[in-house]
Amino acid sequence: MGLLTFSRGGVHPPENKISAGKKIEFAGLPEQVIIPVTQHLGAPSKVLVDKGAEVKTGQLIAQAEGFVSANIHSSVTGKVLKVDSFPDTSGYRRTAIQIQVEEDQWAEGIDTGEELLETIEGTSEEIRNKILAAGIVGLGGATFPSHIKLMTPKGKKAEYLIINGVECEPYLTADHALMMEKSKELIVGIRVLMRGLGVEKAILGIENNKPDAIARMTEVSASDPAIRVQALKVKYPQGGEKQLVEAILKREVPSGGLPIDVGVVVFNVGTAYASYLAVQKNRPLIERVVTVTGKSVSNPSNFLTRIGTPASYLIEKAGGLPGDTAKVINGGPMMGKAVSNIDIPIVKGSSGILIIRDKEASRGEVQPCIRCTKCITVCPMGLEPYLLMTLAERAKHEMLESNKVMDCIECGSCSYTCPSSRPLLDYIRLGKAEVGKIIRTRKAV
Amino acid sequence: MNKLIVSPSPHAHSSESVPKLMYGVIISMLPAFAASVYFFGISMVIITGVSILSCILFEYLIQKYLLKVKPTHLDGSALLTGMLLAFCLPANIPFWMVMIGALAAIGIGKMTFGGLGNNIFNPALVGRVFLFISFPVAMTSYPEPGQLMKYTDATTGATPLGVLAEGIGNSTAGEIMAEVPGYMDLFLGKMMGSAGEVAAFALLLGLIYMLVRKIITWHIPVSILGTVAVFTGILWLANPDSYADPLFHLLTGGLMLGAIYMATDYVTSPMTKKGMVIYGILIGVLTVLIRVFGAYPEGVQFAILIMNAFVPLLNKFIKPKRFGKEVQHG
Numbered sequence: 094m095g096l097l098t099f100s101r102g103g104v105h106p107p108e109n110k111i112s113a114g115k116k117i118e119f120a121g122l123p124e125q126v127i128i129p130v131t132q133h134l135g136a137p138s139k140v141l142v143d144k145g146a147e148v149k150t151g152q153l154i155a156q157a158e159g160f161v162s163a164n165i166h167s168s169v170t171g172k173v174l175k176v177d178s179f180p181d182t183s184g185y186r187r188t189a190i191q192i193q194v195e196e197d198q199w200a201e202g203i204d205t206g207e208e209l210l211e212t213i214e215g216t217s218e219e220i221r222n223k224i225l226a227a228g229i230v231g232l233g234g235a236t237f238p239s240h241i242k243l244m245t246p247k248g249k250k251a252e253y254l255i256i257n258g259v260e261c262e263p264y265l266t267a268d269h270a271l272m273m274e275k276s277k278e279l280i281v282g283i284r285v286l287m288r289g290l291g292v293e294k295a296i297l298g299i300e301n302n303k304p305d306a307i308a309r310m311t312e313v314s315a316s317d318p319a320i321r322v323q324a325l326k327v328k329y330p331q332g333g334e335k336q337l338v339e340a341i342l343k344r345e346v347p348s349g350g351l352p353i354d355v356g357v358v359v360f361n362v363g364t365a366y367a368s369y370l371a372v373q374k375n376r377p378l379i380e381r382v383v384t385v386t387g388k389s390v391s392n393p394s395n396f397l398t399r400i401g402t403p404a405s406y407l408i409e410k411a412g413g414l415p416g417d418t419a420k421v422i423n424g425g426p427m428m429g430k431a432v433s434n435i436d437i438p439i440v441k442g443s444s445g446i447l448i449i450r451d452k453e454a455s456r457g458e459v460q461p462c463i464r465c466t467k468c469i470t471v472c473p474m475g476l477e478p479y480l481l482m483t484l485a486e487r488a489k490h491e492m493l494e495s496n497k498v499m500d501c502i503e504c505g506s507c508s509y510t511c512p513s514s515r516p517l518l519d520y521i522r523l524g525k526a527e528v529g530k531i532i533r534t535r536k537a538v
Numbered sequence: 539m540n541k542l543i544v545s546p547s548p549h550a551h552s553s554e555s556v557p558k559l560m561y562g563v564i565i566s567m568l569p570a571f572a573a574s575v576y577f578f579g580i581s582m583v584i585i586t587g588v589s590i591l592s593c594i595l596f597e598y599l600i601q602k603y604l605l606k607v608k609p610t611h612l613d614g615s616a617l618l619t620g621m622l623l624a625f626c627l628p629a630n631i632p633f634w635m636v637m638i639g640a641l642a643a644i645g646i647g648k649m650t651f652g653g654l655g656n657n658i659f660n661p662a663l664v665g666r667v668f669l670f671i672s673f674p675v676a677m678t679s680y681p682e683p684g685q686l687m688k689y690t691d692a693t694t695g696a697t698p699l700g701v702l703a704e705g706i707g708n709s710t711a712g713e714i715m716a717e718v719p720g721y722m723d724l725f726l727g728k729m730m731g732s733a734g735e736v737a738a739f740a741l742l743l744g745l746i747y748m749l750v751r752k753i754i755t756w757h758i759p760v761s762i763l764g765t766v767a768v769f770t771g772i773l774w775l776a777n778p779d780s781y782a783d784p785l786f787h788l789l790t791g792g793l794m795l796g797a798i799y800m801a802t803d804y805v806t807s808p809m810t811k812k813g814m815v816i817y818g819i820l821i822g823v824l825t826v827l828i829r830v831f832g833a834y835p836e837g838v839q840f841a842i843l844i845m846n847a848f849v850p851l852l853n854k855f856i857k858p859k860r861f862g863k864e865v866q867h868g
Contacts, residue, residue, distance in 0.1 A: 101858075335862070348861070348862040349862075418542070419543050420549060421542055422547075426549045427548045429549065430547065431543065431549065453550075456545065460654075461654050461656065465559065466809050472858075474860070474861040475861045477858065503547075509548045512555050512559055
């Protein structure tokens with residue numbers, strides 16, 4: 094099959110995959126880790142340990158609270174220094190567990206060996222429970238608790254599992270590295286998810302700027318007819334799940350709906366790998382690959398990082414914070430969050446630390462909208478960003494809702510393109526926040 | 539440690555900018571400008587220069603002294619308006635009339651609505667129509683091509699469309715066709731007409747440049763020209779003695795200039811592709827109606843201005859195709 098892509102919109106930011114080809118390197122153990130209890134969508138987890146407690150690597154230290162929540166495990170061995178509020182990516186202080194790190198002593202029952210275990214045992218339900226127990230959440234960045242996605246709601250049927258190996262954000266290469274170095278484990282992880290979900294077909298989508306990954310994964314999946322690799326055209330935001338489902342299966346997730354509405358569930362490759370570790374090796378989610386990169390970074394790398402490691406620790410390992418640093422981004426340049434403090438901890442959703450130089454960090458001067466229609470041309474959701482911005486400025490909430498502001502996936506293609514440097518996405522977010530409040534109030538009534 | 543900038547995503551920007559787009563259009567007009575200078579010589583240089591300088595000057599004066607805002611006269615938009623205005627005037631028009639046209643274009647057509655991005659009507663066309671109504675004689679006598687050193691003293695005549703409109707009651711279309719320049723001459727620009735409207739060939743080069751650089755899309759020009767071709771084609775096939783053929787209509791008058799440059803003006807054209815096609819079709823229909831059944835030999839300027847007024851309506855009711863159907867909530 095030729096290269097597929099999504100039908101509307103999209104932009105082509107420069108790829109800047111500076112760290113592509115860098116082998117995954119274990120970042121090492123920092124002196125202290127700070128493990129937040131809100132690393133996932135849903136309710137914060139309930140802390141199980143007190144100050145002074147000794148914890149082992151892989152031990153459960155915070156429990157899922159309520160239906161949409163996740164378990165959190167200690168990523169290190171050591172002593173709990175305190176349970177307090179610490180700053181995180183959002184800039185706010187949130188509850189986290191601070192641990193003084195000692196040499197690794199793994200908790201009981203965890204297989205730390207490197208041997209590939211291919212035979213999958215257990216029923217769908219048993220697999221889902223293992224994934225819940227291991228604290229697996231979506232590692233693509235959304236951090237939605239994965240065990241919930243494996244449970245198909247009543248009235249819906251899952252037909253396909255789609256694995257997201259797209260990594261469309263410029264600069265980020267963590268998923269690429271995983272596909273190159275852990276390809277066999279990844280295939281087993283995909284099979285684990287297939288069984289957990291109860292489907293017989295899986296498709297791994299990879300963008301065409303990673304031909305080596307496409308070749309490797311095609312080769313490794315060749316013996317399994319249930320899993321196939323689909324090469325995709327390089328276009329941002331191909332990795333957005335709605336765009337991915339449309340590109341591969343030509344099915345459009347309905348407005349306000351989820352991929353399961355069209356019979357699909359999407360997981361990131363990192364999540365698939367973590368699922369392999371969880372189900373085959375009893376290993377909870379305590380580490381992930383994080384790309385540290387930027388044009389002035391002396392040693393751009395893909396670090397295997399323990400959850401809770403300060404970003405500053407990784408930046409040091411990558412050669413230190415460059416002198417011309419203006420912005421430090423948790424994530425990629427299109428959707429990542431700029432941080433105010435580089436000591437914030439790496440959490441489950443941290444796919445990369447991107448350092449942006451001062452000459453590239455400023456926004457252009459805002460000019461009037463010249464109605465060039467480029468924002469409409471690039472919007473992958475068929476929206477009109479120029480209009481949504483004006484409506485948000487004037488608080489026209491009804492019109493915002495009828496013009497589908499809630500469909501915006503916040504990919505940033507509009508702001509990226511606007512010749513007048515208008516802060517389109519800023520205002521759209523404002524509009525979404527206001528309309529979201531109205532919708533929630535309406536539902537509660 | 540350095541202070542870090544914290545701003546919302548995205549943290550990257552494409553190379554798009556307003557000056558890049560404006561100057562892109564201006565560059566695309568250079569072949570047509572060169573062709574006009576070839577045909578009309580020094581007069582073209584004079585009126586283009588006066589128009590551009592007047593537009594920029596008036597925008598600066600109005601912004602600085604009347605509106606008391608930061609002047610943006612150098613962003614390329616006033617320059618573009620100046621060029622477009624010059625292109626749709628007869629090359630022998632006196633310079634003071636050009637200045638009045640520029641004042642009407644920028645002052646009335648653009649600044650009264652709120653400046654760049656806020657005007658409803660194409661400013662260059664507002665300027666042109668203002669002159670057309672105020673100075674009908676000067677605006678309907680065009681210099682013969684080839685008088686390179688003459689300006690207001692050039693010999694004049696009627697445009698091919700003017701000849702058609704005059705003669706159609708008395709002679710057949712075929713007889714009139716014999717009096718006007720042949721198709722190749724019309725295509726290359728050897729005819730009476732506004733400075734920039736004569737060389738269809740040069741204008742089409744400009745269109746190709748803009749399409750390649752993704753400054754505009756094909757929807758508006760193709761819809762307008764296609765509609766004119768089809769509508770005049772139907773009329774001509776029905777009665778070849780009373781109507782000129784489609785090729786004649788396509789190559790004469792301000793149609794090429796209007797379809798490629800005036801109707802495609804960002805600010806005054808629709809926001810969706812579907813809207814652009816409807817807009818183009820209706821401009822084509824109106825142009826032909828005015829040319830064939832209306833009082834004026836040329837209809838493009840009015841057709842575009844009329845359709846400019848409908849653009850907000852087109853934008854309100856024609857939306858892009860949304861991703862994903864509405865979910866029916868039980």
